[in-house]
Structures are given as C-alpha cells and as structure tokens.
Amino acid sequence: MSFSLNKSYKVLLLLVIFIVIIGFWNPNALLDGLQRGSLYSLIALPLALVLGILGVLNLAHGEFLTVGLYFIFMLNNRFNLDPLVAIIPTVIFLLILGAIIYWLTIKRVVKEGHLSQLLLTFGISLILIETINIFWTSMARNTYTSYSYASMEVGGFRFGTYELLYILIAVLVLVGLQLFLKKTRLGQATFAVGQNPKGAKIVGINVNYVYLFVFSVAVAILGIVAGAMLPRTAIFPEVGSPFTLKSFALAAMAGMGNLNGILFAGVTLGIGEAVINSIPNYGGWSDIVFFGVLIIVIISRSYRGAR
C-alpha cells in the first residue's frame, strides 16, 4: 500500500500532456471525459479503500450507490428536498446501513477465502437490487432540478456547468480522505491495519472496529456521489451495477491502495471512453474501454508477477 504522491509526478505529467492533446483535438470529448472520469474515480475510491484495508472486493458496491440514488429520489419526491441538500440525510442513512451490513455479514467473512467474500457480496448485491425492484419496480425514473442543465459559453465553446461539480467533489473527497488518513489518529490506525492487521492488533488497535468504520464510511461516500448524480441520471434498479466492475478496473490499474492513482486512472479512462464515444457510428465501442483495460492490466500484472 502506498498513499504517497512521490511517484505520481511522472504519471501526472503524462496525464497533462494527454489532456492538452485531447483538448486541442476534441474539446467536447475532453470535458465529457473529465466529468466521467471524476465520477468514476469518485465511485471507485471507496471500493479501493475497502479492498485495500479489509482485503474484500465488495461486489455490492454499485448497488449501494443505487440504494443511495433511490433514497435521494425518495426524499426529493416525497419531501421535495433538493438532491444536493438530501446528501446529508443520505450519507447518514448509508453510514448506518453499511455498519449494519458489515456487522451482520461481512465481518464473518473478512478472514475467510475470496470465494466466500465474492459470493457473499454477490448475494448482497442481488438482495439490494431486488429490494428496490419490490418498492419501485423496474421502471426508470427521473428527477428534475432547475440547475442540472445550466450551461455557459467560453470563447464560442458551449458546455454544461453542472457536471463540473463531479470534478470538484472528486478532488474534495480525495483530499479529505488523504488528510483523514494522515492527520487523524483513526486514520493512522486505519493505515496501520491496511499495512499489517496482525501487527496493528498487537499494538492495541481494535481491527474489527477499524474495519466496521472503513466499510461504513466507504458506503456513506456513495451518498455524496448519489446526490451529485441524481439530477442528471435516470435511475432504475441496475443503475449502479456497472460501476462495481469499473471501479475495480480503476483500483487494479492504479495498484492496490494507491488512492491518487485512482483519480489519474479514472480521468484517463473517462477521456478514453469519451473520445471513442464521440466517433460517429462507433460510439457503442466505448463500453469496451474499461473491461479491455481491466483485462489487459490484470493479465500483464500476472505475467510480471510470474517472472
């Protein structure tokens, strides 16, 4: 696990060059890609956190996002609460939900093999999707806010302003996580547990408590994402599902535990997707970017590991 920025400068430089080239060639795709990439990174961060600290790949990750989206939708629909304001109750709700699910289920498989972990979280994801199906059916739903399609014009180039929020939130959440891990006692304990759970236990850290905390916070972060997403996203029970694999793709690409890397990886893949998406008649291929990269990264790592 490395949370350091030291090695990131080269990557950062490459990323900047990449962005500048795309920016000149296709500014629309660049902006679209930055927004997508920020959103992907934002969703991937908590998955990577759980993967890095607990060693559990949470296959229900995307479904927790779905739950957050529906919770905000409900608050908006019933109580006319603005989605961005509804983030606060949603984060609390997800924090509690995450804690309950950790305590009842995940806790029992943290020390078990990957098979149990994958199957358990697969089962949880199914329960979450189907619960939403029961309450809201499979119909797609929309939320209207006055600001979600606001746009501005700079030098004859017109673009939507709302999605810039994704970039802002992504940076804020990343910085917040970094500060938490480095500056607070709980954060340092979390870091220690991620490095070496047995050692952490010996020096008196309550590992189980740290796991509970990390898992709940990871789920709760999705509440922030959900609030930002809802105004621009039609929701249906499987809306969050694709993000699980995409998040894992980013975590794998960044290297386990490298939180900054996730932002770089997310933005790179986001732009890659947006560029392909902007090619007429071939836009549908953009879906392959993540899975292709995921497969290539995993396989090239395995070859390097074998040597």
Next chain:
Amino acid sequence: MPILQANNILRKFGGLVAVNDLSFSMEKGEILGIIGPNGAGKTTVINLMAGTLGVNKGTIEFKDEDITKNAAYIRNRKGIARTFQIVRPLENFTAIENIMVGALFGKGDKLNEARSSAQNICNLLNIKNVNKHVDELTVLELKKVELGRALAADPEVLFLDEIMAGLTSDETWELIDIVKSLQKKDIAISVVEHIMKVVKELTDRVIVLNKGQIIAQGPYEEVSENKEVIAAYLGEEE
C-alpha cells in the same frame, strides 16, 4: 555414472543469490545428505532439482538428458519425486487417495492399478488408517503419506526435505529403517536434514551448503571435522 547431475546452477530471488554456481551429482543406490545452516539454500536446491522453481543459469541432467527446461510435473513423470519440508497433503482426500495421486499421474497408472499400487505402498510404509481423511492423521502418518505419494510415482531419484523433523525418537528410527529399505531398491535418495544423528546414520556422503555454495563434501565423519563447516555452523549460533 551419475543419474542426476546439476551443472553450475544459479538461482536469485530479487537481489539475493540463493543458490550460486552449484554443481553436484547423485548416484543410484546412494543416500546423499544435504546439510548446512539455516538459509544456506538447501530447500531451494530441492526446488530447483524437482522443477518447483526454475534455474536462472546452469543445467540439470537426468540420465544424460537435459531436463533444465522441463516443468515439475514432467520431471516427476520421468522419475524425480520429492517431499515437502512442511507436509502438503491433499486435504480433501483420504490417506490412500493421496498416495493414489502419485501413482495415477507420476507413474501413469489406471484407476484400479493406482489403488493397488497405493495399497502396496501403504503396506510397505506401514500406514494402517488408509481410509482416514488426512486431517485425522498423526504427524508420523502425514509424513508417511507424503513419502508414499512421492514413492507412488515409482521414482529413480527421491528428495526428502526434513522428513524427520517433529518426530519422536522411536518414530525417527522407524522412518530411518524405511528410507534404508528404499536405498536397497536402487533409488538415488537425497535428504535435507537438521538432525545430525540422522545424517550420520543414513547418508553415504554429504554436501555442506553455505550461502548457496558447497563448502565441503565427503563422508559425514570427514566433513564434520572440517573447519570451514564448523565455522559456518558457529556463525549461525550467534
């Protein structure tokens, strides 16, 4: 003529050279002891000879055939078998099924042949609880199952990695007798051992490793007087 020969083999782990330019050979019907302080590279030598690990440099010849590039399973089929320092039984099998695996794949038996070969080996090794699952076996029985699986492949060369470790004195003697009986079948045996009493009793010849290189070889009595060997072992005592 040696049956198995290592020529200048070298193996690195990252920057650490575990086995450095090592050459030795084994003869039919001979028991060769491989001794040396902790971390001398004894188990790595077995891993390299059995193909569990690949060499970075050098060649390995078995009956005048270059087997350096052969995978572990091919070497096993050709006649090189091994046991593991920490026993690695197949946990969802019974004792006899563990031994059958060696007969099925190492020797190439059919299913019914494998069962009778395995039963013969159980008799030879005096394993009584043949149908017990491995998690119900005693340490001695596990060691015997491990040895039995290796023997079932009908090997010409056998590597035994600290097979006596963790046994009582009586049990050790039982295994020593078994290994000696294998020697009579013309198998070339190589034992890695920490217990010097066993080495003295069992081996015809020893090689002493330190830091991945041979520092002495010859009969145990001779080697145990060697100053360099004593120094290497003393170095470990600190």
Next chain:
Amino acid sequence: MRKNLIILLLLIIALTLPLYTGVYILHIFSSILIFLALSLSWDMMLRTGQLSFGTAGFFGLGAYASVLIVVKMGFNPILSLLIGAIFSGLIAFILGFIVLRLREIYFAITTLALTHVFSVIIRNFSDFTGGASGTILANAIFEGDPVKIYYLILIVAVLVIIISEVFKRSRIHYAINAIRNDEITAKSSGINVFKYLLFVFVVTSAIQGLVGAVYAHQYAFVNPESTFSLNFLLLPIAMALVGGIYSTNGPIIGALLLGLISEYLKLIMPYGHLIVYGLIIVFVVLFLPRGIYSTIHNKLLKSNIIGGDKNANTASK
C-alpha cells in the same frame, strides 16, 4: 442399490412428466433443467478451485452462434445447437491460454469482464448480430412444441449430469481435486495443472454454450441484454451453493429447490422475486458453507444411517 432405485425412479418421472402435466408445468421444468445444467457446469469448474464468473458469457456466445448460423446460413437448428457448444468451447480454448494463468479474485473478475466484452462486441457488430435489438428466429425449435422442447432439454441435462459423474469417477477427479487443494503438490506429483484446467474450462464452457443455444432456440430470439443477463450466472451459483458445491447431487437438488420456490414466488411477487436467491446465497455462505445436501448427508454419515459413499464424502470437504 437403493441409490440406483432412486435414480431410476427420478428418471422415469422425468421421462413421463409430459403424460400427466400441462404446458405450464412442463415449461417450469424445462427452465429448471436449463439452470440445473448451468449450475453443474459452474460447479465442475469450481472443483478445480477456479471461481468462474463467465457462465453467462459462454451461455450467450453459444446462443448467438447457434441462432446466427441458422438465420444467416440456413443451418439445421438441431445441428446448430452443437455449433453453439463448439463455438463456446473454442473461444474458451483460445482465452484459456491467457486467463487460466490467473487465480482467485483475478480469474473471477476477468471472466466477468469477458462476459461484458462479449456482449459489447455483439452489440456493436450490429450488421451481423442485429445489435442491441438482437436477432429473431423465424421459428422456435420443433415449431415451439413444448413436449419436444422439454425432451430436448432433458437430454441436455442428463448429458451434463453424466459428464459430471464421469468427472467424479475418473482420474480427472483426482487431478482437479489435487489442483484445488494444493497446486504445488499437484505439480510435483506429475499433474499437468494447466492441461487439466484448460480441459475443464473448455468442457464447461461448451456445456454453457450448448445450454445457451437450446435456450435461444426455445424462445426463438437472442439479444445482448437478455442473452448475456447476469441471471445466467447468479442463479446457477445460488443453486449450486444451496445444494452443495463440489458434487453432482448438490446442484441438482439446489436447482429443483430454488427453481420451484422462485416459480412460486414469481406468482405472488411479480417484481423482486429473485430476492430469494440473494437471501439464500448470503444465508448459505454464512451458515451452511457446505450447502444443504452436503450438510444433511454428512450428518447422516456421522450417525451411520447411510453407508460411506466416497464421492459424497470427498465432495463435502
């Protein structure tokens, strides 16, 4: 002896089912048998220690291959089912050289990602595959005759059961069980680990392709969304877990049990009846890691009610 009687009895019931049941019941059992075959094939791969999430992918490939070869080249529908199996097996063979070097979580995730890649590729070669809206067959197989379709599916399911039993009773069982247990021991005992993994991967993927082909011809259409649906991955896993993994009986019992329960729930709960699968997966993982069949079987074994069945015994470990 008693075991053989039970098998004979079940086979007779299965064979005579169309004589005394209506189309609706027949349809339910056809669907259960489809999932039974998928569940067994998933379990057969798991016996090597590799958790595959690619079941839906190879199912979909087989479905598309068999439908397209009928639509585009006028192939005989029955023969096209074999094409579905061969195509999935072939793709598995090629991909096997790459993905079978991976283990654990990485194998699982890569096979899941491959499922998505298959569906994206098929969606985008729309000239050939019909794109997102899919391709429709002029006619379902056997003109949609439910009895004939039931027998076809029954044959496939029995074939898969036989393959699973052959796996359990031959040297394959010893090889893959050893690989799952300890790859290093397996290698130093003369087992060609990669060869066996590839063999099982190809066979199970071909089964999944065959089942996909049959399913597509039953409903006379394929489309990326429904043909590559993750239900063809999740439900078989749940079934195998419920019955008990690493055995032939486990997935069979699981498929029957879950198939009937979910069919009943579908009637009273049109949306979200699949929740029962999620609840069962979670429950079984947490409380019955050996599955229902193996748990009961082991209890009976311990109390000596039934004799020592070696297969079941090793299977439950």
